[in-house]
Amino acid sequence: MLENADSGPMEKKKLNPDRVFHALGDPTRRAILERLSEGPMSVSRLAEPLExxxxxxxxxxxxxxxxxxxxxxxxxxxxxxxIESAGFSFAAQWIADRRTLWERRLDRLGELLAEPEEDSPSGYEWLG
Amino acid sequence: MLENADSGPMEKKKLNPDRVFHALGDPTRRAILERLSEGPMSVSRLAEPLExxxxxxxxxxxxxxxxxxxxxxxxxxxxxxxIESAGFSFAAQWIADRRTLWERRLDRLGELLAEPEEDSPSGYEWLG
DNA sequence: TAATTTGTCAAGTGACAACTAAAGTATACA
DNA sequence: TGTATACTTTAGTTGTCACTTGACAAATTA
Structure with a gap:
């Protein structure tokens, strides 16, 4: 139901990554978002170019x-x-979090390689 | 650079938003990514905690x-x-692009509202 | 009032995605 | 040599998703 905005006691917008990424994974939905990022639009106007x-x-x-x-x-x-920015922010944040985690790890490895005194039993052989 | 110990003809990594967002839309796959962002891991080790x-x-x-x-x-x-960063960058970029487009539009509207001389036949009534 | 526009709802269909089981391959180990 | 390990491959099941049809409702227009 697209209920509410009128009588809206319950908005059920669940900002979870499952929903957001699944939503973004469809070309029609992305096309809708691209249209909407140029400005608000009615449903039927949005539907016009979509087959x-x-x-x-x-x-x-x-x-x-x-x-x-x-x-x-x-x-x-x-x-x-x-467009509502919440979903975009949420998705962008999830991605940014993983990226910084991974890149921070690469940084730590770089430091280890720079001062090769301790022997690390495992952890960077894969660098080749 | 080590590459492709797999003998196979070049892998086909298609960096398109359909694939990337669809991949991110699954909780198991995100769990895998979270594990991997702490360091490389074998397939069976990745599989251990997954039911x-x-x-x-x-x-x-x-x-x-x-x-x-x-x-x-x-x-x-x-x-x-x-982890490979390409997919993350690609997804992050797609999101960033839409966001800036939308936000730039909001800025233009802000300017219009600040100097209310021209009459715009439509376009910002929705601001309420 | 009647007709049109704009959207809403419910049920059904076909395709595909996630998962399993089971058999197969290649590497390492005793 | 024989056995265990670490995947790989194929085929099949099950559920979900995108989409359609068709009936309906409310707001607008003639």
Whole structure:
């Protein structure tokens, strides 16, 4: 249900990496996000260039909304959709975290190699 | 650089967002990445804490490797897996691109609102 | 009021993704 | 040599996902 924005007692936007990355893994959904990053748009206008039924587009929008990538609001009979930054921030943060973890490890290895006094029983043979 | 102990014809790592985000959308694969960001590891060692068969883990690793998130190398009978940064960079870049696009648009709107001389037939009513 | 536009909901279909089991291959070890 | 280890490969099962159809509802327009 795309309920709420009107009566919204419960938003169920679960910012978990499963949902966000799964949402981003679909080309149609990414196309929607690219369109929306140029400005808010109604559902039917979003659907125009997409070669599928309106119902399918609505389903994609539900996925995008439930993981915090899109925010919608219904006024009259028109539902307006726009980018929501929360999902993007969340995904970017997850990636950044792993990257810094890995790169910090590479840095530590670099230091070890620079002062080769201690013998490390294992851990950097793989560097070749 | 050690490369491809696998004899095979060049691996096909297609750095496309479909593959990368789909790969990141699975909890098991993210668990593998988290393990690997602490250091390289063999397939069977990676499989130990995961409650599934070794074959399943290998399939996940194939997915991760084909999209540039993991790099592997076989020596003897042991395949060693490690993080590859390419996939991470690619995903991070895609997200960053959309974010800046959207935020730049918000900035332009801010400027428009600051000097309210021109009449824009539509475009910022949604700001509420 | 009647017709049109814009979206919503439910059920069904086909494809694909994740997983398993089981048999096979190559390397290391006793 | 024989056995264990560390994958690899194939085929099959099961569930989920993207999409459609078709009926419906509410807001707008004629």
């Amino acid at each position: 599928m039924t309106l119902a399918a587009v609505v389903q994609h929008l539900q996925v995008l909304e439930e993981c915090g990538l899109v925010q919608t609001e219904k006024l009259g009979r028109v539902r307006t959709c726009r | 599934m068969t070794l074959a399943a883990v290998v399939q996940h690793l194939q997915v991760l490797e084909e999209c540039g998130l993991v790099q592997t190398e076989k020596l003897g009978r042991v395949r060693t897996c490690r």
